[in-house]
Amino acid sequence: MAETRTALVTGANKGIGYEIAAGLGALGHRVGVGARDDARREEAVARLRAAGVDAVGVPLDVTDDASVAAAAELLADRFGRLDALVNNAGITGGMDQRPTTVDLDVVRTVVETNVLGVIRVTNAMLPLLRRSPSPRIVNVSSGVGSLTRQSGPDGELTTGPVAVAYSPSKTFLNAVTVQYVRELAGTGILVNLACPGYVATDLNGFRGVRTPQQGAATPIRLATLPDGGPTGGFFEDAGTVPW
Numbered sequence: 001m002a003e004t005r006t007a008l009v010t011g012a013n014k015g016i017g018y019e020i021a022a023g024l025g026a027l028g029h030r031v032g033v034g035a036r037d038d039a040r041r042e043e044a045v046a047r048l049r050a051a052g053v054d055a056v057g058v059p060l061d062v063t064d065d066a067s068v069a070a071a072a073e074l075l076a077d078r079f080g081r082l083d084a085l086v087n088n089a090g091i092t093g094g095m096d097q098r099p100t101t102v103d104l105d106v107v108r109t110v111v112e113t114n115v116l117g118v119i120r121v122t123n124a125m126l127p128l129l130r131r132s133p134s135p136r137i138v139n140v141s142s143g144v145g146s147l148t149r150q151s152g153p154d155g156e157l158t159t160g161p162v163a164v165a166y167s168p169s170k171t172f173l174n175a176v177t178v179q180y181v182r183e184l185a186g187t188g189i190l191v192n193l194a195c196p197g198y199v200a201t202d203l204n205g206f207r208g209v210r211t212p213q214q215g216a217a218t219p220i221r222l223a224t225l226p227d228g229g230p231t232g233g234f235f236e237d238a239g240t241v242p243w
């Protein structure tokens with residue numbers, strides 16, 4: 001019988017991350033519910049377990065070296081390996097983010113979470129991923145990180161308002177991901193980027209037009225790709241997102 005697959009989802013206590021955890025759980029994964037706040041994490045784990053998911057709470061602040069190292073140790077103990085890592089945790093840094101007036105601390109904080117957090121978590125989890133026969137890494141990006149869309153005639157329509165911290169943080173994440181793809185080529189680790197679409201969550205004051213379940217679909221698909229599946233792609237439900 002095939003072994004149970006295991007996954008870690010960062011920022012899994014709410015929004016799209018919660019639904020990625022729920023969806024992977026429904027597909028039979030043991031799911032590490034990465035979340036920084038104890039109460040929010042425990043509440044999410046309880047809801048997931050009530051829905052039949054084999055959920056394990058993983059204290060995890062992606063901006064904190066010690067927290068990430070402890071999360072890797074906990075997963076080594078509980079799972080022994082990791083089959084899928086979904087780097088979902090992210091922040092906008094709030095609006096207004098006009099480049100001419102932005103507070104540089106906002107840019108730093110957003111990059112620390114959305115970019116350096118992904119590198120920190122990925123590197124800590126790689127030894128566990130390397131123990132999997134079919135490891136997958138999914139970085140949750142956004143169409144607002146697409147330079148093609150940002151600079152196109154419909155930029156305002158497809159990528160929202162000018163935002164010098166959040167949007168470039170996703171472009172940076174895309175570029176970082178391409179470097180992982182290059183280094184990990186030939187290892188069997190498939191690394192892809194997912195855009196969930198415009199989803200109603202706390203992140204945007206619930207102005208998004210899609211449900212968190214809909215937003216979770218592409219990340220779940222990429223976390224469960226068959227061997228020989230794509231790597232180095234930037235995907236949304238409708239296909240690929242231009243760089």
Ligand SMILES: NC(=O)c1ccc[n+]([C@@H]2O[C@H](COP(=O)([O-])OP(=O)(O)OC[C@H]3O[C@@H](n4cnc5c(N)ncnc54)[C@H](OP(=O)(O)O)[C@@H]3O)[C@@H](O)[C@H]2O)c1
Nearest residue numbers: 011013014015016061062088089090142198199201202203
């Ligand atoms: N919603 C959209 O329309 C949309 C569109 C494109 C891309 N995305 C991306 O989708 C991902 C999920 O966003 P969402 O819409 O589901 O937003 P959300 O509901 O605000 O959820 C964000 C999650 O990230 C967690 N998080 C933030 N900073 C963290 C840190 N330092 N360490 C650990 N966890 C942290 C939050 O935890 P707390 O509860 O503790 O804050 C929360 O669980 C993000 O990467 C976002 O950029 C969203």
